Amino acid sequence: xxxxxxQGFGAVFSIHIMLLMVIGVxxxxxxxxxxxxxxxxxxxxxxxxxxxxxxxxGLSLLVSxxxxxxxxxxxxxxxxxxxxTPSSIATVFDGGPMMEKxxxxxxxxxxxVFSFLGTIFSIIALMFLAPQLAKFALRFGPQEYFSIAVxxxxxxxxxxxxxxxxxxxxxxxxxxxxxxxxxxVEAIRRFTFDFAELNGGFAMLTVMIGMFAVAEIIKVAERxxxxxxxxxxxxxxxxxxxxxxxxxxxxxxxPNATRSGLIGLGVGILPGIGAGTSNLLAYIISKKRAKxxxxxxxxxxxGVVASETANNAGIGGAMLPLMTLGIPGDTVTAILLxxxxxxxxxxxxxxxxxxxxxxxxxxxxxxxxxxLMLFMxxxxxxxxxxLLEIPKHILLPIILVLCVVGAFGLSSxxxxxxxxxxFGVLGYAFVKAGIPPAPFxxxxxxxxxxxxxxxxxxxxxDGNFGTFLTNPISAxxxxxxxxxxxxxxxxxxxxxxxxxxxxxxx
Amino acid sequence: MATNKKTELAIAxxxxxxxxxYLLMTTQLPHHSGIDATFVPYLLSALLCMLGALHMLAAxxxxxxxxxxxxxxxxxxxPLDAKAVVKTLALIVAYIALLKTVGFPIMTTIYLYLQxxxxxxxxxxxxHLVYVLIALITSAxxxxxxxxxxxxxxxxxxxxx
Numbered sequence: 142x143x144x145x146x147x148q149g150f151g152a153v154f155s156i157h158i159m160l161l162m163v164i165g166v167x168x169x170x171x172x173x174x175x176x177x178x179x180x181x182x183x184x185x186x187x188x189x190x191x192x193x194x195x196x197x198x199g200l201s202l203l204v205s206x207x208x209x210x211x212x213x214x215x216x217x218x219x220x221x222x223x224x225x226t227p228s229s230i231a232t233v234f235d236g237g238p239m240m241e242k243x244x245x246x247x248x249x250x251x252x253x254v255f256s257f258l259g260t261i262f263s264i265i266a267l268m269f270l271a272p273q274l275a276k277f278a279l280r281f282g283p284q285e286y287f288s289i290a291v292x293x294x295x296x297x298x299x300x301x302x303x304x305x306x307x308x309x310x311x312x313x314x315x316x317x318x319x320x321x322x323x324x325x326v327e328a329i330r331r332f333t334f335d336f337a338e339l340n341g342g343f344a345m346l347t348v349m350i351g352m353f354a355v356a357e358i359i360k361v362a363e364r365x366x367x368x369x370x371x372x373x374x375x376x377x378x379x380x381x382x383x384x385x386x387x388x389x390x391x392x393x394x395x396p397n398a399t400r401s402g403l404i405g406l407g408v409g410i411l412p413g414i415g416a417g418t419s420n421l422l423a424y425i426i427s428k429k430r431a432k433x434x435x436x437x438x439x440x441x442x443x444g445v446v447a448s449e450t451a452n453n454a455g456i457g458g459a460m461l462p463l464m465t466l467g468i469p470g471d472t473v474t475a476i477l478l479x480x481x482x483x484x485x486x487x488x489x490x491x492x493x494x495x496x497x498x499x500x501x502x503x504x505x506x507x508x509x510x511x512x513l514m515l516f517m518x519x520x521x522x523x524x525x526x527x528l529l530e531i532p533k534h535i536l537l538p539i540i541l542v543l544c545v546v547g548a549f550g551l552s553s554x555x556x557x558x559x560x561x562x563x564f565g566v567l568g569y570a571f572v573k574a575g576i577p578p579a580p581f582x583x584x585x586x587x588x589x590x591x592x593x594x595x596x597x598x599x600x601x602x603d604g605n606f607g608t609f610l611t612n613p614i615s616a617x618x619x620x621x622x623x624x625x626x627x628x629x630x631x632x633x634x635x636x637x638x639x640x641x642x643x644x645x646x647x
Numbered sequence: 648m649a650t651n652k653k654t655e656l657a658i659a660x661x662x663x664x665x666x667x668x669y670l671l672m673t674t675q676l677p678h679h680s681g682i683d684a685t686f687v688p689y690l691l692s693a694l695l696c697m698l699g700a701l702h703m704l705a706a707x708x709x710x711x712x713x714x715x716x717x718x719x720x721x722x723x724x725x726p727l728d729a730k731a732v733v734k735t736l737a738l739i740v741a742y743i744a745l746l747k748t749v750g751f752p753i754m755t756t757i758y759l760y761l762q763x764x765x766x767x768x769x770x771x772x773x774x775h776l777v778y779v780l781i782a783l784i785t786s787a788x789x790x791x792x793x794x795x796x797x798x799x800x801x802x803x804x805x806x807x808x
Contacts, residue, residue, distance in 0.1 A: 310698040324684035362735040534766035550799045574658045592687045
């Protein structure tokens with residue numbers, strides 16, 4: 142493992158890749174910091190740039206964007222009291238009041254350092270767990286993959302924000318949209334209406350760009366013209382030693398950070414739910430366990446620590462199912478999956494055997510990006526604050542142009558550009574109807590995996606469903622999926638005041 | 648977001664319509680005995696219709712008066728700008744439709760300039776000169792960058808270079 146990691150670092154430390162990663166982290170932080178832009182958007186928009194790069198350079202750029210954007214959310218959470226991304230909602234609770242008390246730099250410093258620690262912790266966990274899980278997953282056949290896909294689908298649809306029915310509907314609709322094109326196994330054309338362009342179905346990237354970027358622009362057209370604009374307060378970096386907090390304060394936060402890191406990692410591994418949930422969960426538990434729970438929400442450092450450690454620990458967590466099983470843990474890793482496929486690499490257990498050096502280059506890129514993030518975000522803070530002031534009515538049209546370029550770049554056809562508009566309108570309709578978009582995306586990606594493996598499994602067993610239930614791993618996941626749906630149904634009918642449930646639902 | 652009974656009924660109606668539409672399209676697919684390529688679409692149609700119906704049921708049962716928790720925008724008394732949405736959509740459609748014939752550099756400049764104007768907040772003045780400059784520079788930079796650095800041939804259209 143050390144040899145491979147050394148090779149990975151060797152690849153990452155070339156001038157070309159380092160430069161790409163510095164740019165990636167900086168752009169990522171901006172996308173995380175500006176409310177309305179997200180990590181998903183950053184990775185989706187930059188994916189077309191990697192087409193002409195090799196897989197090592199391309200994937201290094203994409204993971205550096207992921208890390209920058211996940212952490213960047215804390216800047217606007219603390220300075221503007223608006224979470225830049227859903228994963229930094231809980232950072233606002235105490236980061237905002239700290240800023241009001243004049244401890245803005247300390248809040249930012251704490252947030253950035255614990256973002257760093259959370260990310261590093263999760264990447265190390267990823268490096269140790271992933272090869273083991275991959276070894277185990279090598280034995281998986283169609284039955285296991287089908288059941289894991291079904292389990293993941295039920296998990297995301299029921300846990301997504303808002304009503305469970307709407308979440309499930311979104312997941313099923315995403316699955317339905319994925320059935321457009323040539324069917325697996327049998328190769329008949331479905332729902333193509335004789336358009337040759339639809340034979341291959343909708344490209345994953347057009348769906349994502351449409352749902353997340355184009356929809357956002359339409360949303361701004363609706364609301365962005367109102368005059369109020371939050372303005373970032375200036376922070377003074379004078380007389381700041383280190384990262385703005387003392388060693389004693391740091392030591393006091395270690396138990397809190399460890400707990401939050403574990404929560405973030407665990408929630409991140411579960412497919413479908415990620416940093417958007419784990420930061421709130423970690424915050425609540427940290428508040429419950431604190432000696433002075435009353436000070437939470439009034440500017441307690443512990444709140445920022447819990448939220449930021451947990452959301453960044455989700456990075457390694459979400460990468461685990463992606464790299465070992467090819468199942469994306471959230472929407473960002475869903476695009477990363479697209480990034481792998483564009484370079485002709487199929488994530489899954491075989492990745493660790495056939496592409497060992499690449500896997501360790503990704504690990505190295507993750508670690509190096511995290512270190513870059515720590516220094517760039519803190520010491521470049523003033524530049525990022527300036528960027529928060531770019532008016533939205535200038536920024537978003539430019540992003541739309543980049544969306545068009547990205548979609549066109551997929552295969553140089555206007556069909557894909559029209560697709561992003563169609564999915565943009567759909568994404569906007571989802572927002573208006575209160576339907577969460579994330580289950581749609583996961584349904585769209587995991588749907589074909591479930592269908593293909595179902596058909597393959599049935600072919601292997603001559604049409605006998607029983608093999609899905611006699612296979613122990615497959616049966617476990619199907620059982621878990623069923624139990625989970627029943628549990629959700631029961632708690633929907635008899636609403637109990639479970640704190641976790643409430644947080645997940647809001 | 649929307650908790651208004653009428654809105655929820657409309658949403659449920661749309662959900663049901665999508666489910667039924669998908670079911671009708673599925674029935675048109677070639678079919679043979681046993682598990683075939685229509686199996687999953689039928690399953691999904693049933694699921695979509697069932698969820699639509701469930702939501703319809705919930706919306707019908709909803710008390711009329713639940714309006715307190717409407718969308719934050721409506722609660723704050725800020726009217727939503729439907730005109731800007733329609734204009735934005737029209738601009739994007741025109742942009743994509745003319746992209747090939749007129750070309751990326753010209754269309755992007757025009758689109759950006761007009762879109763900046765449409766999205767300018769009500770309390771800010773439209774600065775034509777700055778908008779034109781930003782539109783021109785962005786268009787030129789993106790076009791050249793992708794053509795030269797990333798080998799992506801964006802439609803050149805009337806420019807022809």
